[in-house]
Amino acid sequence: MYNNSFFKKILLVATVVIFTSCDKDYNEIGGNLIGVNNFDLNKASYSVLGYNQKTGPIQSNNLEVNALGIYSSTNFGETTANFNTQLSLPTFVSAVGARTFVESVTLTIPYFTDDTKTKTNADGSHTYVLDSIYGPEMAKMKLSVYESGYFMRDADPLESFKQQQKYFTDQDTEFNSLKVGSPLNDSPDKSQNDEFFFSPSEHVVVTTDSITSVKSTKYTPPGMQLNLNKGYFKTRILDAANSGKLASNDVFKNYFRGLYFKMEKSAGAAGNLAMLNFKAGKITIIYKEDVASATGSATTREKKTLVLDMAGNSVSLLKNDYSATGMTYNALPSTGNSVDGDDKLFLKGGQGSVAILQLFDKTDVKGYDANGVVTAGPNGVSDELDDLRNPAGGKKLLVNEANLVFHIDAAAMSSSYEPQRIYLYDYTNSRLVVDYTLDPTSSSTSPKNSKALFDGIIKKDATTKRGATYKIRITNQIRNLINNKDSTNVKLGLVVTEDIEKINSYKVKTPNAFITQAPKASVMNPLGTILYSGKSTVPADKRLKLEIYFTKPN
Structure with a gap:
């Protein structure tokens, strides 16, 4: 950065x-x-x-920026950086209406860019250069995002004065063993999972006014943008609102314990590593539901949005491989x-x-x-x-x-x-x-x-x-x-x-x-x-x- x-x-x-x-x-x-x-x-x-x-191994929870990816160094070996974070609710939901239908579930995390190299093109689009990326440009890796089954406490029960619970760099095996189900980023677009890469391209959304038919274009700076499984989030999140699971963050964090980001090599490629501000990330659920009128005599179909942010407890999980021959660092006492x-x-x-x-x-x-x-x-x-x-x-x-x-x-x-x-x-x-x-x-x-x-x-x-x-x-x-x-x-x-x-x-x-x-x-x-x-x-x-x-x- x-x-x-x-x-x-x-x-x-x-x-x-x-x-x-x-x-x-x-x-x-x-x-x-x-x-x-x-x-x-x-x-x-x-x-x-x-x-x-x-x-x-050293404490690595709640860092301001975290590594994600795979980085190989001739001097210090290969590091695979995984990540686990809680999710939280900026707005509480006590109930959802009937006939809930999820239109989209999108995970977004912004990338750091070099502002001195950003160019504005004639059509209003932009060309960006990513910052804090280490390794070959746009190297492909396998990214899997799971629901986490690991409950991250706020305070350490073994420490006096309710000190912050510490989590450490070497705990990936524990978090990996408690991941839930299948990857949530199961889009047929391989660039969102099996062939994921950190792309410098901005995101472009074109909308057409339903009355005037005038098109407008919105440009968003580069960032991770994954389409997550809609059915899973309907069942695990929206359907749980009616049983009080989204009524407070204490209840929600124990019910849905967060996300676990796992990185693996894709087809033997070297991969690369990015520094990310996960706390600026979020999951946006767009859905429709039937909403009853004040008298209850009629219902209307409404589109709503539920945001889950990543401001909760988190931990950087690092796996180091020093197996390469001639690795001087590994031989150091x-x-x-x-x-x-x-x-x-x-x-x-x-x-x-x-x-x-x-x-x-x-x-x-x-x-x-x-x-x-x-x-x-x-x-x-x-x-x-x-x-x-x-x-x-x-x-x-x-x-x-x-x-x-x-x-x-x-x-x-x-x-x-x-x-x-x-x-x-x-x-x-x-x-x-x-x-x-x-x-x-x-x-x-x-x-x-x-x-x-x-x-x-x-x-x-x-x-x-x-x-x-x-x-x-x-x-x-x-x-x-x-x-x-x-x-x-x-x-x-x-x-x-x-x-x-x-x-x-x-x-x-x-x-x-x-x-x-x-x-x-x-x-x-x-x-x-x-x-x-x-x-x-x-x-x-x-x-x-x-x-x-x-x-x-x-």
Whole structure:
């Protein structure tokens, strides 16, 4: 749901703001000092240890966007993304009239499109380009939509304070085993089931006025549009109204427990995967019924509409296949080398992996007393950080800017979709870093593209047009570490993100001493990337570094 043209613009704006911000910091810091050459501008690079941590199955209910489809990656295997959602009634129905006849049952879910590439044609129609689709264009897959037999609770009865019931990425077998009957999308049109594909074509409806015979055309942007079994919905939904099953959502959700979307390969084709806002989806039932007059002496035939929306509980169900030979990711241990670090950092969304970072070299053979005098023996603080806190001459270093610069393994990622953004957070405490909090930038185009100073946006090579680096600004994090000697040098977590403004964390299914939760926005993202770490075995020009720009009083 990002588009590249927007990112080129936001990068330009961010660059200007960053340099302006750096200049502002410099002037404010040095403003009370007298003389022309009060400062020398310096740049220094410091060590960063990084290693991989897999999440295992992770909470995936009630996400803002969900994956649906099949996506194959040479680095991270094949993911099949299924989905389950409750339905709810915007309008309650206490009864329906006699001789009910269902004219149509239509399921619709909008697709994301790239607005910068939308074209309006001379006849008023439009040409769209879909956004957030990964894999071959218009790849065919088998889509089956079933009534779900799995009751999704609102609250967990085993938790205190009625906490939200958690559902996890690895529960597809459970939901699949409780699906009801046959697929509801049983249209003879194979593009709605056995040969389904995400089509960029808009939907066109032509109507003719019954009196004037004038035709009018209505254009609707691309989206999933499935004709569902009319007889099934007459029996299960409309006929149930007279027994009170549609009188409240609590009753209805227990009676009709939702829909289960199942994706399978079609004739061995690779398939592709789309990010969808299912909560914007709905089922529209158009039917006719006999309605008695107020006196009951006569009846009239009326057309009515009943809408079922998808605003209830939902869960993203992910099946990962790592069977392809040479799958490096599958061979990775659940927890990487936390002592010496891993050579490469594998960030994977969904049921994936996090990179854990520790700033500054771990060497600790000395300390400093309250007067800044070196003492013998370790003090539990990295010597690199200790030296920054206690500079020679006792004059404080003034940090203008500090960045983590990550280099992408371009060779490994050459044939893969690349995540447009990564996100850094306080892994130790599962909370924001201060630079994220203090970043005031926002985006009028999309809230998810805000926090441009904090960054994490992919930078592309001018020649290959492929990802080269990511940079994350942690100036205030470093200032606090240096200026406040009681500040803890916490571990930092790095993940792919689908939405920079979604900052809460989701629980892993099996927590352990190494990991208990990961950012929700990472669970939402289906992609992965491979970055070089800060290990000494990595070539110097690709090595992960903490770059600090600082001024030192003369």
